[in-house]
Every structure is written in structure tokens, then in C-alpha cells.
Amino acid sequence: xxxxxxxxxxxxxxxxxxxxxxxxxxxxxxxxxxxxxxxxxxxxxxxxxxxxxxxxxxxxxxxxxxxxxxxxxxxxxxxxxxxxxxxxxxxxxxxxxxxxxxxxxxxxxxxxxxxxxxxxxxxxxxxxxxxxxxxxxxxxxxxxxxxxxxxxxxxxxxxxxxxxxxxxxxxxxxxxxxxxxxxxxxxxxxxxxxxxxxxxxxxxxxxxxxxxxxxxxxxxxxxxxxxxxxxxxxxxxxxxxxxxxxxxxxxxxxxxxxxxxxxxxxxxxxxxxxxxxxxxxxxxxxxxxxxxxxxxxxxxxxxxxxx
Numbered sequence: 674x675x676x677x678x679x680x681x682x683x684x685x686x687x688x689x690x691x692x693x694x695x696x697x698x699x700x701x702x703x704x705x706x707x708x709x710x711x712x713x714x715x716x717x718x719x720x721x722x723x724x725x726x727x728x729x730x731x732x733x734x735x736x737x738x739x740x741x742x743x744x745x746x747x748x749x750x751x752x753x754x755x756x757x758x759x760x761x762x763x764x765x766x767x768x769x770x771x772x773x774x775x776x777x778x779x780x781x782x783x784x785x786x787x788x789x790x791x792x793x794x795x796x797x798x799x800x801x802x803x804x805x806x807x808x809x810x811x812x813x814x815x816x817x818x819x820x821x822x823x824x825x826x827x828x829x830x831x832x833x834x835x836x837x838x839x840x841x842x843x844x845x846x847x848x849x850x851x852x853x854x855x856x857x858x859x860x861x862x863x864x865x866x867x868x869x870x871x872x873x874x875x876x877x878x879x880x881x882x883x884x885x886x887x888x889x890x891x892x893x894x895x896x897x898x899x900x901x902x903x904x905x906x907x908x909x910x911x912x913x914x915x916x917x918x919x920x921x922x923x924x925x926x927x928x929x930x931x932x933x934x935x936x937x938x939x940x941x942x943x944x945x946x947x948x949x950x951x952x953x954x955x956x957x958x959x960x961x962x963x964x965x966x967x968x969x970x971x972x973x974x975x976x977x978x979x980x
Contacts, residue, residue: 676843679890680761680834683842687754695839696856698748699831703860706741706827707733725921727813734820738827745831760834761895773888773897777904780957785913785931787953793937797914798930813924814911818903821910825902832857833886834895846890846971854882864919870944877949878918880958887965909948916947 690698710733714720720729749755757763788794801810832853841849858879865871885898892898909915910922914930933942943950 676845677841678759679838679841679846679849680763680893680895681756681758684755684759688752689842690748690753690839692840692843692852695836696852699745699836699856700860702744702748702831703741705744706739707737709740710737725923727817727922727924730920730922731813731816731820734817734824738824742823742827742830745827745835749835760830760838761889761893762830762834763894763896765894766896769892769894769896770900773900773902774904775900776897777901778908780901780961781905781908781912781948784948784951784953784957785909785915788941788948788951789931791941793934793941794931795934796929797932798926800926800928800930810925814927817911817922817924818907821907822899822903825904825906826899828857829885829889829895829899829902832860832882833889833898837886837889841890850883850886850890853886854879857882861918865945868945870939870946870950873940873952873955874918874943874946874950877951877954877958880955880962881949884958884962884965887962887971890971891965891968916943916945918949919946 714729714732715722720726720732722729724730724733746757746760749757749760785794801814836856837849837853839849840852858875861878862871862875865874885901888901889895889898906917910917910920911924912926912928914922914924914926914932933944939950940952942948943954948954
């Protein structure tokens, strides 16, 4: 398939990063962002090293991922001589982000409710409304909301906005979706120890990349997927007290604190990785991706089908 621009027409004067180099640089931007946050934290001991504690987690979300986004956008502007619209940061920010955020909340709620309905979850503790509202309870939820917005948006900028856009401009959307989704899955390979849970989880993360990539290409923008990604992670960790890609968030959940029932099948609950390693997520993402492909409408932005 011929190369296509996904988000905006190519500028007349630009440097186009080689496809193989872009794959390597995507990982470099993410890793450098992590190092830029973790090294000063370890040297100064200003925060607990335990990233499950919400102040430390918030710092990582804001600083590590913020640096990753800054490095990527600096490369786009300074080296490639392109504008931010060319990586999908274009118009209708509020509408697209808000719609994506609402869909992310709805998707996550459906997944959790389906797993709970099978009897695989039990209520471990009540949420904030039963525990009582206070600044000490609400502050972590609000701070982490903005932290997950930074984290989710950074991953979308790197993998769907920049990397997928670069590869699509040379090789078409099919190859761009495949490469960016697989790399996105592999980027989570170290979240938990090697196990069957990790294997299914990485498949689901790659499926998430496929679905969210189709969403971005169809909309011709990444604002919607930034909202979707942020809402999913935030509600997963702070709404239900469940693992976010294998990471625990130690706060009083806004809705209810759930835990896998002893003896529940790992392929249903996701095991140590959390719901993202569940076959329920596999089914939801596969169905959603198929629906998007069948609906078409990608050609307007340089994608799969004719409008």
C-alpha cells in the first residue's frame, strides 16, 4: 500500500525520519524520559522509591512521561521541521478528548462489570463515598487524573501520533498499525515476571494498539485516543483498585475496591497484570477493531478504506 499522511498534508520542507530509525527512537524517547525522572529521584531521595505510593507514582506520570513527550515533540519540530498537527495534535481538542475520555470510562466499566458478573471479583473494601469524602481522599484521585492524562497522552503521541504516522507516510496504514501495535505491546513486556498472564496481556496490549490506532486514523487526530487511554488507566487504578498493566495504585478507590476471588481463573481476571490480561478485554478489543474496519471512513485521512 502506498504511503499516506494520516493527520495533515506533508509540509514542503521537512526531514522524514527513516522507518527503522523511528522504531528505535520511539523506545529511546520513552526510556530517556524514564531515566530523566528516576535518576534524580534516586539521588535526592525526595520521594519513596515504592512507585505504588501515589506521590511517587504521580511524579513518574508527570515527569517521566512528560519528558518522553517533550523529546518526541522536540524531534518533530526541530529535526523533522514539522508542526504538531502532523502528529495528530490538531483541532477540536475539547470535543475529541472529551468524547474519547467518556468512551474510555465506558469501555473499562463494561470490562470490569463483565468479569465481576462471572463471580471472579469480590469487594475487598468500600470506595470513597462510603469511606467519607475528604481532601486526603480526593487529592490523590485528582492529581492522578492529570498524571494519567500526561502518561496516556505521551504514549499516544509517541506510538500513534509520531511512529504510526511516520511509517504510514511511507508504507501505508496496515504496516503502520502492525509495527506500532507490536512495539507498543513489547514496551510492556517487563511489567511483570514472565508467565502465561504476561503472554496474554501483551497480546491484549498489542490489540489495544491496533484498536486505538484505527480510532486515531479514522478520526484524523490523536486527541480522542489520548482521552480514551487516560480514562481507562485512571478508572482502572483509582476507580476499582485493580492493577494497571501490572502496577498497583495505593489509593482509596472512587467506586469500590475489587480483588480477584481466590481460585479464579487467571485468564478471566488477568492475574498479576490486572484486567488488561483478561480474555474479556481480548474479546472487547477484537470486536471493536472489527467494527471500526467494517465502518470504514479511513481514506479521508489516508487510511484503509474508501470513504
